[in-house]
Amino acid sequence: MALRPLISEQQIQIRISEIGEQITRDYPDGTLYLICILKGACFFLADLARAIRRDAFIDFMGISSYGKERTSSGEVKIVKDLDISLAGADVLIVEDIIDSGVTLSYLTALLKTRAPKSVRIAALLDKPERRLRPVDVAYVGFQIPDEFVVGYGLDYAEKYRNLRDVCVLEPDN
Ligand code: IMP
Ligand code: MG
Numbered sequence: 001m002a003l004r005p006l007i008s009e010q011q012i013q014i015r016i017s018e019i020g021e022q023i024t025r026d027y028p029d030g031t032l033y034l035i036c037i038l039k040g041a042c043f044f045l046a047d048l049a050r051a052i053r054r055d056a057f058i059d060f061m062g063i064s065s066y067g068k069e070r071t072s073s074g075e076v077k078i079v080k081d082l083d084i085s086l087a088g089a090d091v092l093i094v095e096d097i098i099d100s101g102v103t104l105s106y107l108t109a110l111l112k113t114r115a116p117k118s119v120r121i122a123a124l125l126d127k128p129e130r131r132l133r134p135v136d137v138a139y140v141g142f143q144i145p146d147e148f149v150v151g152y153g154l155d156y157a158e159k160y161r162n163l164r165d166v167c168v169l170e171p172d173n
């Protein structure tokens with residue numbers, strides 16, 4: 001497997017600063033919860049949270065899709081739930097990448113049942129060509145083509161998460 005750099009560390013940081021400013025403006029008051037979807041979004045959460053210039057609480061949620069195949073049922077399993085109540089809070093789901101949209105459409109619907117004031121999504125990467133379920137994404141770092149990427153939290157079989165850049169993982173010829 002070969003790694004081809006797609007988005008540099010510097011590009012990522014510049015874009016996260018912009019999104020952080022935007023979020024700061026969009027949520028002038030109220031309780032803001034950043035919900036990090038493990039494990040892929042951990043670096044994005046860490047950088048985004050520090051680019052937001054107001055109080056923000058953070059919590060983590062662990063999710064796994066049932067089986068290897070993404071089923072049309074769109075069901076995902078919660079393997080680690082939140083520690084906190086979302087009642088009355090503005091909730092921002094922080095995710096690494098939106099692919100089919102199955103995970104986030106399920107998760108958004110689930111979190112809306114917990115009486116939050118609002119639920120929005122911030123995703124570092126978006127592959128719009130792959131969408132099976134419509135997902136309304138309020139904040140997107142970068143739209144990318146339909147290629148498998150790793151780094152900055154994203155993995156292939158748990159590998160490459162600690163790369164600083166986002167890279168395309170390409171098979172050797
Ligand atoms: P969705 O439900 O298809 O939108 O699934 C999104 C999840 O699939 C992400 O949170 C990632 O864990 C994984 N994923 C999708 N595309 C990629 C990729 O290009 N690289 C690494 N993980 C990916
Ligand atoms: Mg993920």
